[in-house]
Amino acid sequence: MPRALVPVETRGVRGVAERSTVAGVRSASAGWAEPGPTPILVPVAEERGRVVVADDDVLLREGLASLLISSGFDVVGRAGDPAELLALVRSRRPDLAIVDIRMPPTRTSEGLEAARVIRRELPETAILVLSAHVEVEEATELLASGRRTGYLLKDRISDVEDFLATLDRILKGAAIVDPALVQELLATRRVDDPLQDLSPREREVLALMAEGRSNAGIAHQLWVTEGTVEKHVRSILMKLRIAETSDDHRRVLAVLTFLDSL
DSSP, rough: EEEEEEEEETTOOOOOTTOOBBBBBBOOOGGGOOOOOOEEEEEEOOOOEEEEEOOOHHHHHHHHHHHHHHHEEEEEEEESHHHHHHHHHHHHOOOOEEEEESSSTSSSHHHHHHHHHHHHHHHHSSSEEEEOOOOHHHHHHHTOSSSSSEEEGGGGOOOOHHHHHHHHHHHHHOOOOEEHHHHHHHHHHOSTTTTSSSOOHHHHHHHHHTTTHHHHHHHHHSSOOHHHHHHHHHHHHHHOOOOOOOHHHHHHHHHHHHTTTT
């Protein structure tokens, strides 16, 4: 985890004598610095982002919040229903909202509807939707709303470090889809396919891009070099006629084209 160093006044600190040699500064008696307080460098953890967690399952909600806090995120709110979620997001303006798709009162799609409101009112807020089931239409609609969005199945979150890395990628602008949803979407592809010019390997690379994998992650998955993946990505972007912008934004546009084709 990144750490920063901040100076701390030594005057009056028990066990630390004034004018002592601390943090590489010699004492006045050694003939260097003028008499005066000497800073101590104290490590301070940098936050990975401000987060609101919304789930009506209190054990899952508190467990997730505890994991995020211990991993360097600042959990600024916890909600058990959509109304509480929206109130927290509007008042505390988090960087990321993690939302259960099924919340009270009917536990159908209230969480998803709250996510739509957040995206409409505060488009700069990243959103990760968690679901117990693959729900293609709902997920596609949310993901098509733009960058900084993710959809994951709860029962497939088994690697903590991978999950935390996914949050970092979403905060940086990625659109990330659970692999199970990608497979479901591939199985229901429409006849009018805008991806028809892509080779089978390019479609495979694009599907892995939709899962939020980096070029290095795709290379590891396909047992090819990262340079080979970069060539495939460039070809995909060219064939989809995605205009030149930042690399991250072009990848998101490619993923959205992929989702819209299914």
